[in-house]
Amino acid sequence: MSNYEAVIGLEVHCQVRTASKMFCSCANTFGAEPNTHTCPVCMGYPGTLPVPNKEAIRKAVIAGLLTGCEIARFSKFDRKSYFYPDLPKNYQISQYDMPFCTDGCINVGGEGVKGFSGDELPAKRIGITRIHLEEDPAKLSHYQGASGADYNRAGVPLIEIVSEPDMRTADEAYAYLTSLKEIMQYGNISDCDMEKGQMRCDVNISLRKSSSDPFGTKIELKNLNSFRAVHRAIEYEMWRQAQELDAGRTLRQETRGWNDDSGESYLMRTKEQAHDYRYFPDPDLLPVTFTEEEISEFKANLPELPAAMRARLVAGGLTEYDAGVVTADRHLAAYFDEAAKSVKNPKLLANWIISELLRELSAAGMDITESPITPANMAELVNAVDGGSISGKIGKDVLPEMFATGKGANEIIKEKGLAQVSDAGAVEGFVDQAIAANPAQVEQYKAGNPKVLQFLVGQVMKLSKGKANPKLVSDILAEKLK
Ligand SMILES: [Zn+2]
Incomplete structure (x- = not known):
């Protein structure tokens, strides 16, 4: 098989975490009884008017600022017309030529960084073309001989993040997605739970002989349900397209689905069947403008991103590895920061959280937000060990007791007479x-x-x-x- 270079771009949709839907006051829910959170607006009844959700707009702008985008001072919503059962209005309110955010980037890899496949992942800047805000269509479920539509999802705010075709390997795409997810979670923009459909990803991929050649024929991959599936699908398509090109066949521009069980992509539709969306500005919605003051205010209140937090923790004495574990989950990072407020030795705190607390949580099938040991109690235990009132060995007996009872460290040390004899x-x-x-x-x-x-x-x-x-x-x- 000849050597080809892959050109990969990603389109990622993230549901924005808000109390209500994008253009009506229905609750933004997941898992509720189907079609119980609908109203005349999100069901597209004639004569109803959409009212934009300010919080969703704010979060779309924050997503742009956290990825280094330019924020448009003037933008608008457009109607994207298509006829399908998931769209009660027969058009989706989206943004066509004036998205809120353009021209950002995400940096992945670096010296000594390994990619998903275990190979070195050199530093790379991956451009973000645009981030726009739209409404999610309804969720369709297909059964034997019947289909169901759940309009609870219709009108939920959704951002679409479109990357530049800057990625060349499955590892780069995986790293980009991981980093994007972290940013969305730290920014409190989206929970990005792929199992709940809160984050969805489409891949555009083409092959070419050399990096100086023009782009090859673009194939779009859909139905990718995990980052791992994205990685597998890209590697598969690189192989499949290379086979086709080597055999002298011409690739057609087409959309393909991914079957994770068989590990193969399959044809969904060709370019000839592509939609003409007939975009035009939504006459029911005013353009959205931001003043310089508003943009400055957004910028002044940006949350700390994981990379910055890792650097801060390493400066505070943690190893790169420990800082990486602590910041891999936004909730764990918040737990650590809260406990660290009351300890003198953050490195010891990290050790206790990573080796002892996470083990107890995993054994109990809980995540950090459900921990029976509060950050304050965790700090108390670490201070007891650090200050010498108990040994580390005794501490390891105290922690499971705290976990089981929810009691503070000092209370258990006193009750059980565990205090270290320093007399x-x-x-x-x-x-x-x-x-x-x-x-x-x-x-x-x-x-x-x-x-x-x-x-x-x-x-x-x-x-x-x-x-x-x-x-x-x-x-x-x-x-x-x-
Ligand atoms: Zn509604």
Whole structure:
């Protein structure tokens, strides 16, 4: 098979998280009884008028600012006409030639960064052509011999993020999507739950012999239900199109679906069947304008993005790895930040959250938002270990207790009498017992084998039931054995 270069662009739809729909006051819901959140506006009754949702517009603009886009001072909504059961009005309100946001980018990869397939992923800037706001159509479900339409989804605000054809590999597309999802979640723009259809992705892909050649014939891939499916579908299409080109066949511009079970794409429709949407400005809606003051205000209140938070955490003493784990989930990041307010040692906090708390959560099938240990209680436990009032070992017994009961660390330490013994007199008593009980090891130590000291410390810890302060034990032992 000859070598080809793939040219890949992505079109991503994200449902915007708002209380109500885009142009009416129906609730923006998921999973409700079908067709229980509808009204004459989102059902397209004659004589009704759309009222734009300001919060959705604000979030579309924030999405643009977080991806470095230019924000249009003047834009408008257009009608995109097509006739299909998911569209009660027979047109979708969208944005045609004047989207809110244009000309942004997302940076992926970097030195030492590995892509989804495990290969190096060099740094790359992936351009964003535009971000526009529109309304979601109804959700259609197809059964044997029948189809159902749920208009609860009709009119839910949706942003479409169109990338430049800047990606060349499945790994770059995967990294772009991962980063885009993080940005949308951190910006509180969309929850991006693909299983709930809150984030949907179409891929445009063509092949060419060399990077100086013009673009090849563009194939659109639809029905991609996970980032992994996107990755697989791109690799499959690169192989399929290369086979076709090698055999001397000409590719047609077409839309293909992806069957994740068989691992193959299939023809949905060819270019000849493409729609003519007859866009025109929606006469029911005024153009949308932003003043310089409004744009400045948006910019002044932008949330911190994961990359910036990672840099901040690393500067605060966390390793790159720990900072990556903490920021991989927006809710975990918020939990960490809340707990970190009350601890002196953020690195220790990260260790305890990553190795102990996440394990308990995973065993209980919970996510961080359901944690029975509050950020304040987590800070209390880490401070108890950090300050030496309990050992790390005892801490590992305290945490599951906190998890099971929801009690604070100090309360459990007090109740169970777990506080570390830092009273020199008490520790000395344990040390004397250990020396008396292990004459052979004492001899070895005195004969110049320093490793035996750790054994003796262990014996003292055992006698104290793990509560003696190990540093104090070691100091007293060394002193007594001089
Ligand atoms: Zn409605």
